[in-house]
Amino acid sequence: MTSFTVSGRTQPPIHSDVDFLLNEINTDSPGGAEDEEFIELWHPSGFRMSLDFIWMVMINGQTGRVYYELELNGYYTDDDGYFLIGSSNVGPHIRIPSNTIQNGPDAIVLYRSKSPPSKEGQNIPKSGLLDAVVYRTRGSDKKVSELTEALTPGQLPLLEDISALPADETLSRCGPERLNLNAFRVTSPTPRKQNNCPPKPTIPLPPEGLVINEWGKTSLNQSQESLFVELTGPPSTPLNGLVLVFFGEDTTEWSVPLTGSTGSDGLYLVANDSQADQGLPTLGHLGAVLLCFEPSGSGFCGSNSHHLDCLVFSNDPKLQRFLQHNMTHFVYTLFSVASLSRCASEGPVLWIASQPTPRLPNRCPSPAFSSSVDLCLQPDDNNWQSGSGNCAQEEFAVLLERLCNCGISSLHVKGVNVSCEAGRLYTQGSVLAVSDQQMKRINEIVSDNKLSCSTEQERLVHGAGSSVALQVGLVLAALLLFALGAALFVFLYKKRRPADYLSMQLSEQAETPLDL
Known part of the structure; x- marks a missing residue:
């Protein structure tokens, strides 16, 4: 296992599930000046990010009206994903006058919007809502019904209890849940640093053999397809701390924390399907999927996470460079097939293109679908010279796939003897297939004499x-x-x-x- 680290990201996508959060709030600092108030934003990636189209809004709990609105276009977080708004004494990125933040009952809200949220036409804006904290002071209304109903329905406002600590205190995020007030705790202030949350029990590493088993797409109806990813591992393995990260070809990412455990058959299915173990959000065009383990249980794959398995199925050079230090498998295909399935062999693990088999055994090359070959081929490139290093099963698999475009890999031709002489490739043995359809396609190719150098005569x-x-x-x-x-x-x-x-x-x- 290796640590998962990435760098260079500066712009989160508009519709990504991984977006900015309210991380720490100090609404009432000691003394009449209240010159140590601050609001800290954080991006869960833990890296430098653009704050374009992000708005920080303060709403009065008595009137339900916006009393302060701040546009963050043109600003960036620091290298750890933090951005601080506050009084001059806390060294903020953006300074606001002392005593600006009201003590409560009020709300601080984060939006992603191209226009001011206050222009939405209602007292409490909802469009583009990213995160919100509704809070109060001791003795004030515990319900603040209008704010909680609009922003955090069914939850009680937070209390920044001034008697909780001998010095100053803040409301600090200690959980990953967005728009969930239970994710916050009263702690000592830590502006632009990791929050001082109570320690969580460390989640033990999952057992060996928990990997991505299949990645593909199934048809929901005649016009719509649904993506799925299947894991395999020891039966009844808890998935605490595991996260699936889906990467778009522009290095956009979507994180899906996993829950539950593998089934009695060792399989776990994530898909937009009522029969799946866990749902899958709507995703854009993808180029890779990563399985990682975060011992803190934060739900995000960060610098302290462990990389368990990765499947890259895009030729996008940016994405390949992005994951090159954490990659276990490249599959050089643009994912034109319905499924990529893990198939084991005596050598390295190989991925096979086939029809999808969620919750079923993978369709791997089998002797039940074999085609005998006894060929002499003369490829166009004429580089098949004996002793040149090109004469091997892998090269025959590449040539055969070039001819049939039907998902051939070196695992399909592991039973074929290959030799080369004078630019000619001699093959003898059995080519395996995953289905009767693929076997028929292979037979069509090997019986076509366009590239043949007259085997018997030669x-x-x-x-x-x-x-x-x-x-x-x-x-x-x-x-x-x-x-x-x-x-x-x-x-x-x-x-x-x-x-x-x-x-x-x-x-x-x-x-x-x-x-x-």
């Missing part, structure tokens, strides 16, 4: 050439051995039998000169 010629060469070699070797044997025999024969007397006499006479 192998006959190749075999005949090899046979002739072998015969010639054997004949030459035999002649050489015969000549060496004859020479050795003559040498030994002469050495063992000395010359006779007549030969010796003639030899001596030939060596003695005649006297004249």
